[in-house]
Amino acid sequence: MSSSDAEEALCQIRDQVARLQHRYATPERLKALLDQTVGFDRALWQAAVEQGQPAIAVPEHAGGMGMGWPGLAALMEEVGKAVVSLPLIATPVVAEALLASDDEAPAARYLAPLVSGELIACVAFAEPGQTSPLQRPELACSGDTLNGSKAAAAFAAVADLALVHADADGASQLMLVPLDQPGVTRRTQPGLDNARAHAALQFRDAKAYPLLRGDAAIGKIMARVALATAFEQIGGASACLACARGYALERKAFGQPIGRFQAIKHKLVDMYWRIEIARGCALDALDALEGGNPLWPALAAAARLAAIEAYDFAARENIQTHGAMGVTWEAMPHHYYRRARCLALELGSTQAWREYLLAEAGFDAAAA
Amino acid sequence: MDFSLDPADEAFRDEVRQFLREKLPADIAERSRRGYHPLLADVQAWTRIVYDHGWPGPNWPAEWGGCGWTHLRQFIFEEECALAGAPQLDVASFRMFGPLIMTFGSDALKNRYRDPILRGETCWGQGFSEPNAGSDLGALTTRAVREGDEYVINGRKIWTTNAHVANVLCVLARTNPESRRGFSMIIVDPKAPGVTIRPIIDIGEGHSLNETIFEDVRTPVDNLIGEEGQGWHYAKSLLDNERASSAEIPANKFNLMKLRQMAQRKRGDGTRLIDDPGFAARLARLEIDLQALEFLTLRALTEKAGGTRLPVGSLLKVRGSELFQKTGEMQLEALGDYVSYAYPPPEQSPHGIAAWPPGPAFAPGVVADFMYRRATTIYGGANEVQRQIIARSFLEL
Numbered sequence: 001m002s003s004s005d006a007e008e009a010l011c012q013i014r015d016q017v018a019r020l021q022h023r024y025a026t027p028e029r030l031k032a033l034l035d036q037t038v039g040f041d042r043a044l045w046q047a048a049v050e051q052g053q054p055a056i057a058v059p060e061h062a063g064g065m066g067m068g069w070p071g072l073a074a075l076m077e078e079v080g081k082a083v084v085s086l087p088l089i090a091t092p093v094v095a096e097a098l099l100a101s102d103d104e105a106p107a108a109r110y111l112a113p114l115v116s117g118e119l120i121a122c123v124a125f126a127e128p129g130q131t132s133p134l135q136r137p138e139l140a141c142s143g144d145t146l147n148g149s150k151a152a153a154a155f156a157a158v159a160d161l162a163l164v165h166a167d168a169d170g171a172s173q174l175m176l177v178p179l180d181q182p183g184v185t186r187r188t189q190p191g192l193d194n195a196r197a198h199a200a201l202q203f204r205d206a207k208a209y210p211l212l213r214g215d216a217a218i219g220k221i222m223a224r225v226a227l228a229t230a231f232e233q234i235g236g237a238s239a240c241l242a243c244a245r246g247y248a249l250e251r252k253a254f255g256q257p258i259g260r261f262q263a264i265k266h267k268l269v270d271m272y273w274r275i276e277i278a279r280g281c282a283l284d285a286l287d288a289l290e291g292g293n294p295l296w297p298a299l300a301a302a303a304r305l306a307a308i309e310a311y312d313f314a315a316r317e318n319i320q321t322h323g324a325m326g327v328t329w330e331a332m333p334h335h336y337y338r339r340a341r342c343l344a345l346e347l348g349s350t351q352a353w354r355e356y357l358l359a360e361a362g363f364d365a366a367a368a
Numbered sequence: 369m370d371f372s373l374d375p376a377d378e379a380f381r382d383e384v385r386q387f388l389r390e391k392l393p394a395d396i397a398e399r400s401r402r403g404y405h406p407l408l409a410d411v412q413a414w415t416r417i418v419y420d421h422g423w424p425g426p427n428w429p430a431e432w433g434g435c436g437w438t439h440l441r442q443f444i445f446e447e448e449c450a451l452a453g454a455p456q457l458d459v460a461s462f463r464m465f466g467p468l469i470m471t472f473g474s475d476a477l478k479n480r481y482r483d484p485i486l487r488g489e490t491c492w493g494q495g496f497s498e499p500n501a502g503s504d505l506g507a508l509t510t511r512a513v514r515e516g517d518e519y520v521i522n523g524r525k526i527w528t529t530n531a532h533v534a535n536v537l538c539v540l541a542r543t544n545p546e547s548r549r550g551f552s553m554i555i556v557d558p559k560a561p562g563v564t565i566r567p568i569i570d571i572g573e574g575h576s577l578n579e580t581i582f583e584d585v586r587t588p589v590d591n592l593i594g595e596e597g598q599g600w601h602y603a604k605s606l607l608d609n610e611r612a613s614s615a616e617i618p619a620n621k622f623n624l625m626k627l628r629q630m631a632q633r634k635r636g637d638g639t640r641l642i643d644d645p646g647f648a649a650r651l652a653r654l655e656i657d658l659q660a661l662e663f664l665t666l667r668a669l670t671e672k673a674g675g676t677r678l679p680v681g682s683l684l685k686v687r688g689s690e691l692f693q694k695t696g697e698m699q700l701e702a703l704g705d706y707v708s709y710a711y712p713p714p715e716q717s718p719h720g721i722a723a724w725p726p727g728p729a730f731a732p733g734v735v736a737d738f739m740y741r742r743a744t745t746i747y748g749g750a751n752e753v754q755r756q757i758i759a760r761s762f763l764e765l
Contacts, residue, residue: 130635130637130704135637136637191735192735192738192739252500253502253503253504253507254504254507261752263752263755263756264752312697316742319571319742320742320745320746320750320751320752323502323503323746323750324497324502324526324527324577324743324746324747326571326742326746327570327571327740327742327743327746328568328569328570328571328577329569329570329571329573330568330569334571334739337571337739337742338739341700341738345700345701345704349701349704351644351646351647354646
């Protein structure tokens with residue numbers, strides 16, 4: 001595919017997704033998702049599947065569209081803008097792991113239904129009480145058997161498969177677990193953002209497929225998830241800026257639109273530069289990943305940190321710009337505020353990612 | 369300036385602590401430790417306990433029937449109460465409408481409201497903001513027209529905290545359409561014909577805010593507070609009181625203490641968040657902010673007692689509300705993955721903590737507080753407007 005063809009394909013993705021979301025991401029539907037313990041919009045997922053969204057980033061030889069992480073990035077930015085929640089990142093991540101694994105059996109069994117969207121996957125790395133999913137797991141793995149637990153992970157409540165990491169005699173082992181089996185218990189509980197369909201997972205002699213081994217391989221998987229998520233965060237932050245700008249132009253106080261006041265102007269500018277810095281970092285990381293630059297995981301970590309900062313700030317200041325209206329259930333800003341915090345915490349705190357960045361960039365934190 | 373306590377004040381602090389140990393009901397303390405919006409029943413019950421102990425109106429002067437404590441003792445009392453988990457005495461009753469009536473109201477109004485306020489029996493709904501007059505309060509359009517011995521009120525108020533449970537509403541309405549600030553402060557019975565109260569559900573799915581609509585609502589002219597046309601002046605002094613107390617030093621202190629405890633807890637892998645230099649540095653920053661804010665408040669109180677009146681309400685409001693939000697954000701971070709869980713608010717679960725998940729004891733309420741606290745930089749006049757006030761009145765810009 002030439003670069004202009006690729007660009008056009010990305011534009012098409014954006015348009016398609018935006019149209020879909022216009023139909024499904026209505027305030028009523030989004031609020032209904034927050035009102036239930038497990039908020040998952042099946043109809044939207046079905047529509048996304050019909051558009052082939054789970055296949056976008058999967059290589060063509062594996063039955064996907066072969067648009068890679070640039071395709072996923074375009075997709076996730078739109079998802080973030082509409083503040084919808086879809087399990088689109090886990091599918092290509094699991095597909096990569098399946099393709100990289102020596103064991104062909106799980107790929108033969110799961111690759112096609114994952115790419116077609118018939119099965120839903122989730123990534124569950126964080127463990128209860130830990131603040132970083134990059135820490136050595138306590139979930140124990142012996143051969144193909146898992147015992148232990150994972151903390152609440154996005155989409156685990158509705159997923160068919162979970163990608164987890166586990167400890168196998170002191171080494172990290174990546175495992176794919178079919179969730180519909182007696183050895184797996186899912187626990188759900190209302191939370192900060194019910195539209196994430198969170199569930200904590202418990203494994204008692206659960207059967208799983210060992211895929212890859214080693215901390216480095218697992219770190220890179222997290223970095224891929226983080227990079228795609230950064231685009232979702234950037235999309236969300238941009239939507240906050242657009243929303244705040246629209247309100248600032250429309251709402252009047254002291255005889256003029258509040259957007260005429262310097263305090264509000266500067267607030268919007270501060271949102272804007274944070275978003276553009278995050279976008280710069282994320283595009284840089286994407287470029288490095290595509291170009292095979294070994295520094296890409298460090299750049300992905302930087303993109304995550306900048307995207308967290310941008311989304312948190314934009315979500316917060318969007319509420320502030322809306323005044324009292326911003327703290328009502330009825331208005332939209334709190335959806336972004338919830339999502340911003342969840343996306344910031346689901347993959348581990350900024351502290352953990354700072355350390356990861358340092359390590360990947362060649363700085364030994366312990367020696368410094 | 370010397371802020372150290374003399375032995376008599378230290379003895380007073382001990383007395384307050386002993387009172388709290390003996391009289392603060394455990395269930396009330398447990399609920400308010402959780403950071404949810406305090407239950408009206410708890411606030412009222414606690415006010416009554418304080419009253420029955422012989423401490424009516426801890427922040428009221430003796431001539432109003434209050435305790436007549438020095439500002440320093442009021443501060444000590446509030447701080448000890450907050451650290452023990454006692455709910456704050458109702459700000460609207462004790463800091464806003466009560467003082468307003470005791471300062472400007474007729475003898476009849478003073479007699480009607482003084483004792484019920486001190487006993488914790490009043491709940492006030494503040495009818496100031498309107499859909500098109502929030503921070504720009506001067507733009508309000510609710511009208512009160514005098515007809516014989518009554519005012520007839522028409523208009524729409526919004527963000528009326530507690531209107532749905534209030535037994536008294538106080539409405540800021542235009543009584544002189546000619547004058548730009550021809551407002552008056554008028555008391556209205558929330559049950560009066562023509563009053564419609566609609567709930568506004570907040571960001572945390574709680575209900576304390578309302579929209580209050582007045583359609584030909586009649587209220588006796590005796591319900592006018594102070595003089596007709598002076599409402600703007602009264603509202604300003606009252607909002608300054610609201611802002612000064614919105615620095616919420618005691619509550620900020622309690623919140624920071626909670627954050628410190630959260631950060632000192634051993635995590636799954638045996639490490640503690642407080643040992644992380646990045647986190648510790650940010651925590652230290654908040655501690656410094658709190659100290660500075662506390663001294664600012666004490667200074668303001670001392671100077672106020674000495675006769676000069678620093679208009680520090682705006683300053684305290686800006687710093688206090690921002691500190692509150694930053695502490696909440698760090699608490700959420702300290703909660704780690706437990707943030708994925710919400711816990712039922714205390715009124716839904718008598719024992720407070722759900723059977724599952726087995727999160728740390730401090731987890732309940734952290735998320736609810738994190739959501740609700742976004743309002744602190746908005747209510748009582750948005751912080752942007754407070755900064756303008758500081759620029760204009762302090763810096764003469």
